[in-house]
Amino acid sequence: MQLDYLPAEPDGSVARGVIPGHFAGFDDIAHGGTVAAVLDDAMWWAIHHSCAAHTMTVELQVRYRRPVPVKTPLSVSGYLERRRGRLFWASATVCADADHEEVLARASGKFLTGRG
Numbered sequence: 001m002q003l004d005y006l007p008a009e010p011d012g013s014v015a016r017g018v019i020p021g022h023f024a025g026f027d028d029i030a031h032g033g034t035v036a037a038v039l040d041d042a043m044w045w046a047i048h049h050s051c052a053a054h055t056m057t058v059e060l061q062v063r064y065r066r067p068v069p070v071k072t073p074l075s076v077s078g079y080l081e082r083r084r085g086r087l088f089w090a091s092a093t094v095c096a097d098a099d100h101e102e103v104l105a106r107a108s109g110k111f112l113t114g115r116g
Helices: 032-051
Strands: 006-008 012-017 024-026 055-064 074-084 087-096 103-113
Touching (some): 012 032, 032 074, 032 087, 032 103
Antiparallel strands (some): 055 103, 074 087, 087 103
16 A cells, blocks of 8 residues: 554554555445555554564454545554563554544454564
8 A cells, every 4th residue: 555654652653645546346445455454554563663573463353334435535543552472452443534533444453473
């Protein structure tokens, strides 16, 4: 997607951008796998910005609330929820950029680092 995730306080990441039209499943709506990838990236970046850890996704749960449009400005936020040893828990949302309160999709995930 080429979204630039910037650090957000506390323990988060934020990006604003557009999902290109070729990621549409149909009718200018982003494919669900594309939305999941964007949410996964937001969580990864939240962890990375918070503690410089390089992690792998071990569990991803996505809740699609409304269709996510392509070619439309969006805001994506990720948050590190907690950490225990090599395991991290995070969450993320995709919102319509014009109205940050309209959550289009949200995710939670579990991430693992190879280093302690």
